[in-house]
Amino acid sequence: xxxxxxxxxxLQFNGRLLGDSSSWRKFSxxxxxxxxxxxxxxxxxxxxxxxxxxxxxxxxxxxxxxGLKEGSSEDLHKDSTPCEECLPTNNLPIVFPExxxxxxxxxxxxxAILDALYKxxxxxxRYLTNVAQRLLEKASMNDEKIDLAYRVETxx
Numbered sequence: 001x002x003x004x005x006x007x008x009x010x011l012q013f014n015g016r017l018l019g020d021s022s023s024w025r026k027f028s029x030x031x032x033x034x035x036x037x038x039x040x041x042x043x044x045x046x047x048x049x050x051x052x053x054x055x056x057x058x059x060x061x062x063x064x065x066x067g068l069k070e071g072s073s074e075d076l077h078k079d080s081t082p083c084e085e086c087l088p089t090n091n092l093p094i095v096f097p098e099x100x101x102x103x104x105x106x107x108x109x110x111x112a113i114l115d116a117l118y119k120x121x122x123x124x125x126r127y128l129t130n131v132a133q134r135l136l137e138k139a140s141m142n143d144e145k146i147d148l149a150y151r152v153e154t155x156x
Contacts, residue, residue, distance in 0.1 A: 002037060004047045005102035015039035018146065019138030023131040029053050029081040030098075034135040036113065038143060044113050046105045052098035053080050057088035060096065068096040110149035 004011045015037050024031040030052045037045040055076055056063050060083055073095050080097065082088050088095055105116050117132040128136070140147035 002045075004035070004037070004045055004104045005049075005100075006104035007102060011045065011104055011106065013037070013039045013043075013045065015045070016142075018044075018142045019135050019140075021131050021134035021138065023129075024051075032131055034117075034131060036135055036139045036146070043106055043108050044110065044146075046107075046113050046116055048103045050101035050103075052100065053077055054083055055080050055088060055090070055095045055097040056083045057086045057092060058094055058096065060086035060088070062086070063096045066098065068098060070094055071097050110145045113146070114149055 001012055001014055002017070004013075018036045018038055020033070020035040022031060022033045024033070030050070033047075033049045033051060035047040037047070039045065055071075055073075056068060058070075062068070062083060062085065071094070073090050073092050076090055076095065076097060080090065082090065105113065107113055114136075117128060117136070118126050119129060119132075120126055136146065136150045140150050
């Protein structure tokens, strides 16, 4: 059984992982992770996690904007990185770590999955990021419907 987080909710299901991808690179402090699943009943589940290793001081303006919760410097990940705006030290008794941002989409429609992966530039042009393309390339090898939706687009 798989578990996928969607905000504060947890989605549990039986199925298979079609593909995954990550924008993580060496020395990254923030990155995106995608996973695409297909349930036993044929629904698709797209999972996106925004991962962050950044932490803030109590006086940082981003604490309120991001709605961060108080934590202890003892609980920070070994690779945690101080915010570039407030420059906290990791020996503060109270810090405000950024938390992973979990999002999921459940759909029987492959087009809805692709639409969720597309971004739009300032001119309104639609594109896929490299991490989204890598996800779809992997998933296409494991699912015929995803392959067809990804590789063939009908223009009206």
